[in-house]
Amino acid sequence: MAKEEKDRVETSILPLKYVDLVEDIFHAVLAIALFAIGVGAFFFSIKRLLETAPFFPNGMIQGVNDILFIVIILEILRTVISRFTDGVYQLDKFLIIGVIAAVRHILTVGASLTLESGKSDTAFERAIYEMGLNALIVVALVFAIFMSKSAHRKAK
Structure with a gap:
């Protein structure tokens, strides 16, 4: 196993630690962007919820739809973050x-x-x-x- 890892590092153009570092930085930027999108979607959803008329049923249905969209964004964020801890998706x-x-x-x-x-x-x-x-x-x-x-x- 150690020999395989050594061979892989020696035959690559860039050292593997730099590739991993760039990948980690890219995942961190993606996580921050997803968090910002989630926060923005939350405030937009609240604004739209307050402005939708009539509140029942249109506003409530739109609110549930928006909340589920935000949950999807947060689950994707959680997946990107777990990539840091586990090393895999x-x-x-x-x-x-x-x-x-x-x-x-x-x-x-x-x-x-x-x-x-x-x-x-x-x-x-x-x-x-x-x-x-x-x-x-x-x-x-x-x-x-x-x-x-x-x-x-x-x-x-």
Whole structure:
């Protein structure tokens, strides 16, 4: 193992420690940018929530949608930060982000179906297909999370 690492360092153009340092700096900049985006999205969501009329149901639905978007940003931030501690990206975190995104889309489509009474039959069918497809995506991602956790337990 030590010989492989030595060979890898000797054959690379740049020393590996500098490549790792640049990568860490880049991940730190990304983490700061994601945090700033999350904070900005939070304040924009509060502003929009206060300005949306009527508050019920439009404001509430938009608020839930915005909160789930902020949760997605924070989960991505957590994934980038865990890259520093673990040294690798973790599959489970990306699967969880996918579940949150799919559920967010289901809620958005469901809310639009509830609020818009004058939808054409084609638009209604498309919305139902979208909700069904996203529900299947959620089931598949939850199954993938289960399989990933089972693999981690067996490896230990």
